[in-house]
Amino acid sequence: MNPIPFFLGRLSGPALIIVSLLHGVLFAAFVASLLLLAPAAARAEEAVRCEGRDLFAELKARDPDAATEAEKAFAATPNRHGRFWQVEKEGVAPSHLFGTIHTTDPRALALPAPVEAAFGKASTYVMEAVDVRSTFSATLAMAQHPSLFVYTDGTSAFDQLTEEDGAAVRAALERRGVDPATATKLKPWLIAGMLAAPPCELKRKAAGLEFLDNALADRAEEAGKAVEGLETMVEQMRALADMPMDSHIEGLASAAELDAYAADMTETLTIRYLNGELGLIMPALTAIGEDLQGELSAEDRASVADFEEKVVTNRNHNMAEAAEPFLLKGEAFIAVGALHLPGQEGVVALLQKAGWTVTAVPLDPLR
Numbered sequence: 001m002n003p004i005p006f007f008l009g010r011l012s013g014p015a016l017i018i019v020s021l022l023h024g025v026l027f028a029a030f031v032a033s034l035l036l037l038a039p040a041a042a043r044a045e046e047a048v049r050c051e052g053r054d055l056f057a058e059l060k061a062r063d064p065d066a067a068t069e070a071e072k073a074f075a076a077t078p079n080r081h082g083r084f085w086q087v088e089k090e091g092v093a094p095s096h097l098f099g100t101i102h103t104t105d106p107r108a109l110a111l112p113a114p115v116e117a118a119f120g121k122a123s124t125y126v127m128e129a130v131d132v133r134s135t136f137s138a139t140l141a142m143a144q145h146p147s148l149f150v151y152t153d154g155t156s157a158f159d160q161l162t163e164e165d166g167a168a169v170r171a172a173l174e175r176r177g178v179d180p181a182t183a184t185k186l187k188p189w190l191i192a193g194m195l196a197a198p199p200c201e202l203k204r205k206a207a208g209l210e211f212l213d214n215a216l217a218d219r220a221e222e223a224g225k226a227v228e229g230l231e232t233m234v235e236q237m238r239a240l241a242d243m244p245m246d247s248h249i250e251g252l253a254s255a256a257e258l259d260a261y262a263a264d265m266t267e268t269l270t271i272r273y274l275n276g277e278l279g280l281i282m283p284a285l286t287a288i289g290e291d292l293q294g295e296l297s298a299e300d301r302a303s304v305a306d307f308e309e310k311v312v313t314n315r316n317h318n319m320a321e322a323a324e325p326f327l328l329k330g331e332a333f334i335a336v337g338a339l340h341l342p343g344q345e346g347v348v349a350l351l352q353k354a355g356w357t358v359t360a361v362p363l364d365p366l367r
Contacts, residue, residue: 050198050200050201050204050267051267052263052265052268053268054271055268056268056280056284057271059284059287062291066290066291070283070287071280071283073283074279074280074284077279077283077343078343078346078348079341079349079358081276081277081278081279081360082276082341082361082363083273083278083338083341084096084097084099084114084360084363085097085359085360085361086118086358086359087334087357087358088357088359092328093331094330095122095326095327095331095332095334096332096333097347097358098115098118098119099335099338099340099341100213100216101269101270101273101337101338102197103212104201104211107274107366112364114361114363118333119220119333120223122332122333123225123226123329123330123331124331125216125225125226125227125228125333125335126227126228126323126326126333126335127228127230127334127335127336128213128229128231129229129230129231130229131232132214133217137233138233147241148234148238149187149237150186151187156185157191157248158170158184161252161253162253165253165256168253168257169255169256171256172256173191175199176197176202177202178194187248188249188251189241189243192251192255195252196255196262199262201266212335213335216333216335230319230323230334231318231319231322235315235318236315239311243306243311250303251303268285268288269281271366272284274366275365278338278339281338282339312340316340316343316347317345317350319340320347323351324351324354
């Protein structure tokens with residue numbers, strides 16, 4: 001069996017939600033680091049970059065019409081291109097907005113020269129949720145809001161999975177160095193968040209490598225900059241918890257089924273990110289699935305729409321509002337998941353509506 005067509009045929013609405021977790025929710029990645037079984041003595045230099053295939057490039061070669069439709073959707077998306085933006089208003093020192101990808105990939109960690117220069121000049125670094133960097137804060141949040149993180153009634157996400165899907169989830173966790181027994185009581189969105197990244201990525205984290213957002217926070221602290229957050233890990237978890245439980249269970253099962261191709265999925269997203277094609281990410285993934293599977297069902301489309309509203313759009317509004325005090329002070333470097341930037345209700349558009357001049361700063365594309 002050709003593995004890529006099999007992967008594409010399985011991609012559906014729940015899978016799109018899982019992929020989006022890789023970009024939009026920092027805390028899911030943080031929880032995985034707490035549960036990793038990998039030895040603490042693992043050396044970072046031994047953790048090589050994940051290798052995957054660009055599924056959208058393969059789609060363009062196999063079915064150009066399908067890829068063209070995705071690119072048309074991309075062309076119709078406001079603020080579709082650009083992961084780095086300058087934010088200005090008269091009488092205020094300029095700030096910058098940077099779209100991130102929650103990965104340790106060295107290509108993403110190597111900041112382009114304009115981004116590096118702006119980061120160096122900034123007095124304040126602002127990330128999605130600063131408290132995700134602290135084990136103490138995570139433990140406290142879990143203690144204060146247990147129902148957002150774990151089952152408290154003796155049940156488990158595995159109770160709602162078929163025997164086959166449960167076995168697949170356990171195997172996928174083990175491939176990431178996570179003992180399934182420690183994950184049994186976690187809510188499905190946290191388990192799915194772990195599976196959103198391929199095993200090689202979590203092994204890199206276990207070797208001590210930071211993903212982009214936290215690496216920038218570490219650098220900011222070392223340089224004496226203030227480090228702030230736009231939201232909290234509890235707010236991130238509430239956004240996920242507001243989605244129907246059935247969607248989470250379906251998404252968890254889908255993530256396990258797609259696990260063998262997680263690196264391909266991540267590579268596909270990373271290439272779009274490095275090229276600044278942020279508005280192409282979701283149309284490309286939809287096209288990949290529909291190419292072999294047919295159009296998404298009404299139920300899957302509803303799941304995707306629900307996810308976008310609760311986990312992306314609503315948070316966009318909250319982030320844009322929370323960003324304004326830092327922007328008014330000037331010289332802020334604000335970093336949020338890349339999927340939060342494009343679109344009619346993306347953070348860029350919302351800041352423009354609030355009276356800010358937000359201009360894309362050109363970056364060299366991936367070679």
